[in-house]
Amino acid sequence: MLYLNLCNILSKSIVTLRAVRYLKGALGQGIFLHADSELSLQGWCDSDWAIYPITRRFLIGWIVFLGKLPISWKTKKWHIVSRSSTKAEYHSMASVTCELKWLKALLLSLSVHHPKAIPLFSYSYSTLYIARNPTNHECTKHIEVDCHFIRDAIQEGLISPSYVSTANQLVDVFTKALGKKQFDYCLSKFGVYDLHTPT
Template sequence: MGNDTDLVETLLRQLSTVFKIRDLGTPGFFLGIETLHTSNGLLLTQRKYMRDLLQRAGMTDCKPLATPAAVTKAVTPSTQPFDNLTQYRRIVGALQYLTITRPDLSYAVNRLCQFMHSPIVDHWGLLKRVLRYIKGTIDFGLRLSATSSTAIHAYSDSDWASCPIDRKSTSGYAVFLGSNLVSWLSRKQRTVARSSTEAEYKALADVSAEVTWIVSVLREIGLYSGCPATLWCDNLGATYLCANPVFHARTKHVEIDYHFVRDRVAAGDFVVNFVSTRDQLADVFTKPLPASRFAMLRDKLNVVSHPP
């Protein structure tokens, strides 16, 4: 793709002399992802993929729900294993691919993936809830709008000791290029955090590594603005820890590699700012939320319904 039609056509002709290719015109479907053109950009959706997934699970006529995860006590291991392990694993694997255009599913799918080795009946119930949510939002997709800004700003969050089984925390982040969401993550942390500040600092380290990679890509294609990326965190302790080395004497239990964030801040690559929990967009990647707040954050992540 490019803004110079002659250059694009010249490149295609040169490629055709070496490889057997053909121009299929404006993209419609690519790897199961449908591209819909809107008034100010594109909408990436997987409607057909979602319909096929519901049919495979036998839930084509299920009742839709407003959220993919219930705001209730997390599932704990029981003695009632699910009898069809292959079906559970196939559907959860298919849901992982769906998160390419549906970041609002990331937390729920990540939680389901944690029980792939030995799912129980309750986990199958959680999976069915996700499918019922998909049924009600089958026309939703990820919106990409035209924007002149190449500024990077990212939100990171952590739900401290949220897993009742091993007390590990859940990290989540959302990275925006201009007004467009370009990267996101929901993942359980690998180690147990001894404080909420440590958990938030680990989440900051994850998003810092991701932003570093995005900046390197933008530099290669000549679109990097040179302005430091802005990271937003809703934990004051973690925010201060990025810039104030005096705090380090009281946080020696934080692993050394997470001080990578402070080094990048000192070098001027990042600016870490505090954001209130109410405005924390990454909240949707770390915990179940009530329907009203979930819908509000989903809209801010540019997950919208396509126009009729």
């Protein structure tokens, strides 16, 4: 038990040190919101199943774009162990669907209409299949509430889930340890710039 606690403390301190180093080297980075940005929403979701080697908990992440710029994002470690990667992906999809529903209502209160279904990108074929197929739920009772919530959102025309390849999955930056090339690719897609550089 003492060994596990020491490993936990050591891994947290290494992660903290890396985060501080990154922040020190990126003091001028930020997201510049353009006045002429499109007012259309799109969501991306992902999860990393059994990511933690000691507890085997899973991690979900999602991001919402307004036009080409991110306006809302979240990463959350779940305090339960899932025996299914599809369950982890479905939790992620349900969470971003809630956020998209709220943002659509917020935009409507600001007189910005969003008549089309909001694109929602996921790389999990099984999650997309269950979301689109209302009869295939005999093995999914553990995620039944999320299933009905997402199917209702699809039938209402709120979201339109579609597949995105792992190489183009932007939410990986929140759920996985990426190499520098993939990390920089995600930052460029998020519209992150060094705000101190002259234009």
